[in-house]
Amino acid sequence: MFPDAHLFNFRSACDFPEFHNFSAPDKKLLTKRPKRRKPGNGRPSVRKAKPAAKKPGQIPETFLAKAVAGPEGGVVLIPRGEDFQYALVSGKKDGAPKLRNGYLAIVRYAGTRPSGGKEAVPVASVEKIIGRAGEFETEKKAIEYKHSLPGKFPETVLKHAGELSRRRPSDSADGRVDLRKKTIFTIDGDDAKDYDDAVGIVKRGSGFTLWVCIADVSHYVKEGSPLDVEALKRGTSVYLDTRVIPMLPEALSNDLCSLVPNKGRLTKTVEMEFSRDGTLEDFHIYNSIIKSAARLTYSQVTAFLEDGKGAKLSPEIKESLSMMKNLYGKMKKRSLEGGELDFDLPEPELVRNSLGVVQDVRNAQRGVANMIIEQFMIAANRAVGSRLCDGEGWGVYRVHEPPTSESLSDLSAELGKLGYKASIERRLAGKAIQKLLADFRDKKQEGAVKMMVLKSLQRAVYSTREVGHFGLGIERYSHFTSPIRRYPDIIAHRMVDRLSCKGRSGYARGPLDNLCEMASVLERKAEKAERETVGLETANFMKTLTGRKFTGKVISILPFGMFLELKEICAEGFVPRERMKRGGRRKWFNLGDELKLRVVGADLEKRRTIMETV
Incomplete structure (x- = not known):
């Protein structure tokens, strides 16, 4: 059944997908250790903001932000899900709660102020501290605030x-x-x-x-x-x-x-x-x-x-x-x-x-x-x-609406990297996609191909x-x-x-x-x-299984790691590049490969289960 027709579950995957970039790599991913950065002063690295993607008038009045130690002392706020990169705490609002490193807060945009460079940086004041970022209860509250979910009825x-x-x-x-x-x-x-x-x-x-x-x-x-x-x-x-x-x-x-x-x-x-x-x-x-x-x-x-x-x-x-x-x-x-x-x-x-x-x-x-x-x-x-x-x-x-000609062209290119030669015309897209899904049924790349197709489709509205x-x-x-x-x-x-x-x-x-x-x-x-x-709930549960081994099928390969669909449990695992197996002959990974994995923890801020190959 097409996901939009799943009337009785909430994962309407095709309507509003937030998929990983389910693309086939141009070349197999080599598990090569990335170059080390030059040692710093021990504080988290905070990049200077590029010209803000949002102009001051487009920045939301309030938003979620995580506090991290700044490169020159003090605290820098890293907004969650916003297009601009950071906002400095103004520290001038009377009665504002004191924010500590690693905590998540609701902050209010307070304009801009000059920085050392040409671009002014956004400034924000703390409205309410939610809790330590990455903790389960904090992240639950963050979801409710982020999406402005309604409370009690009037x-x-x-x-x-x-x-x-x-x-x-x-x-x-x-x-x-x-x-x-x-x-x-x-x-x-x-x-x-x-x-x-x-x-x-x-x-x-x-x-x-x-x-x-x-x-x-x-x-x-x-x-x-x-x-x-x-x-x-x-x-x-x-x-x-x-x-x-x-x-x-x-x-x-x-x-x-x-x-x-x-x-x-x-x-x-x-x-x-x-x-x-x-x-x-x-x-x-x-x-x-x-x-x-x-x-x-x-x-x-x-x-x-x-x-x-x-x-x-x-x-x-x-x-x-x-x-x-x-x-x-x-x-x-x-x-x-x-x-x-x-x-x-x-x-x-x-x-x-x-x-x-x-x-x-x-x-x-x-x-x-x-x-x-x-x-x-x-x-x-x-x-x-x-x-x-x-x-x-x-x-x-x-x-x-049918997928655009551009998205179908991109889909054909991605499939070509898997050795599947097909040019999908927009007027015949339905039948062509049906055939595509049938051709990959029960094959190791089936899950990855489904995600590629879903990524190419428009939203139902x-x-x-x-x-x-x-x-x-x-x-x-x-x-x-x-x-x-x-x-x-x-x-x-x-x-x-x-x-x-x-x-x-x-x-x-x-x-x-x-x-x-x-x-x-x-x-x-x-x-x-x-x-x-x-x-969030899945990652929090998987954290309790730290050390357990699973079998996973590669469904997405990215420069910084890969996502796998787990066989023994209905969840995904993420293997960062630095946790991929090294040594021996196995240095390359393809979509659809089955790998042995071990749970090493969970990143609740990103709703991910962190794993390593074994």
């Missing part, structure tokens, strides 16, 4: 949510299509608390009727209400270690809008008619009310469909699941024929003990149940995208302009199926409602452009925070 929002939660859905369908007698149920992860989608299926002649029922969040979150303003500001739920920073208060996400079993819940339903070969022939979108027949899990459904284990499932549900698997197989075949890219990337899952401490990092299993739900959600999102296109033309689409989704190989695609955790889905719900009732969406294109851009930025921020958190 009291006005909680009060509004509480008032709504006291208004239970009535037993009356109240103008909605009543689906409460249908065999419709939810399938989610074992630990899921909010259930915003449910599915049902029946045989229709030689084909199928499929219902995808989504929690009607927009019924409760009215445009301009305190709930709506806060949800818009947050944009998406954020999943960090053992915590979730929700887009909506729990009164809605875990109760009123959650499709819990045996309780009436308001939904929006996409009813789809499929032919015997999995072709979508017709669809209808309408407001409905359902009563979920069961709360199933992916592991439970996969066990039934793959091994026949399902003693606790009713005969009706067993029959529905069998039909769903049948339909999924036909739909998946058509998706691949249409150009969908299937990467099958490893997904790290943190395994914790009863105290929440990470005990293992394993590859999250994606069984047939996960893939069935993903395929059904894509079909529903595609139907909604078509409805928006047929309305006013503009809408809130999930778009993924929200847009009012429908340009299709390259990774999924489809057109007219929207996001509709996760309104509890994604704000664009709420907009899509409102637009479909208004188009059905009034023939107009109620959203002018200009303001909607701004909403789409804002949603894309907030999503990217959340995903970076989630990815950093997993990296």
Whole structure:
């Protein structure tokens, strides 16, 4: 499955990749000891700043910075993730906390002052000291600050949510299509608390009727209400270690809008008619009310469909699941024929003990149940995208443009270094990449090639302009199926409602452009925070395995070291150049090589596990 379609995990690798530079080297990397620098005075080397990449007006008002000893005494601040190289502590702000070497702080930009050279240097004052850089708790706080993650809900929002939660859905369908007698149920992860989608299926002649029922969040979150303003500001739920920073208060996400079993819940339903070969022939979108027949899990459904284990499932549900698997197989075949890219990337899952401490990092299993739900959600999102296109033309689409000619040329050049000769044309890129991934399947360079391809792709974003989704190989695609955790889905719900009732969406294109851009930025921020958190937790766990040996496959070679995908655990290791094996005959490394490694520590600031070859 293409990573953008992984609806139930947070590592949307292809949407917003922060990959290492997964390039094949022009020559094999020689593990030659780098030249030593001239001895200094024992203090960390701090390079004089080049002309600042950011002009004073472009420097953020506050930012994270690490204190290091300056070349002439005093303390120099090294900003994290900023384009300028350092800022000097002004030391003139009354009451400013005293900053020590090696500590991380939130600092405030205070202008510039002349230096010995021609360029003025940025100056900053200390606002708040977070802790010693590289310590686990400090780095966790740093992630939250760096990405401006929201805190508690305002009291006005909680009060509004509480008032709504006291208004239970009535037993009356109240103008909605009543689906409460249908065999419709939810399938989610074992630990899921909010259930915003449910599915049902029946045989229709030689084909199928499929219902995808989504929690009607927009019924409760009215445009301009305190709930709506806060949800818009947050944009998406954020999943960090053992915590979730929700887009909506729990009164809605875990109760009123959650499709819990045996309780009436308001939904929006996409009813789809499929032919015997999995072709979508017709669809209808309408407001409905359902009563979920069961709360199933992916592991439970996969066990039934793959091994026949399902003693606790009713005969009706067993029959529905069998039909769903049948339909999924036909739909998946058509998706691949249409150009969908299937990467099958490893997904790290943190395994914790009863105290929440990470005990293992394993590859999250994606069984047939996960893939069935993903395929059904894509079909529903595609139907909604078509409805928006047929309305006013503009809408809130999930778009993924084809790779640029330049990036495809770069990809071809990188592949050429591996001996793979291919010139990928932009108009045929989907099929060419499918063939490329198939050609490297089960080969030692497979992981590295997948990363090269992902690096060449553009980001998937929200847009009012429908340009299709390259990774999924489809057109007219929207996001509709996760309104509890994604704000664009709420907009899509409102637009479909208004188009059905009034023939107009109620959203002018200009303001909607701004909403789409804002949603894309907030999503990217959340995903970076989630990815950093997993990296931090993984590195912190791997530090406890110092001295342990692993087998790793080289996936990236850089001048300063190489990254390897570990075999025994779902993690990456980084081998700095100075820790590569020397002596003997082994001095060269290639992408895909399997090496024996030893854990020597972890760099929590860079979220890396440091290893050496053995």
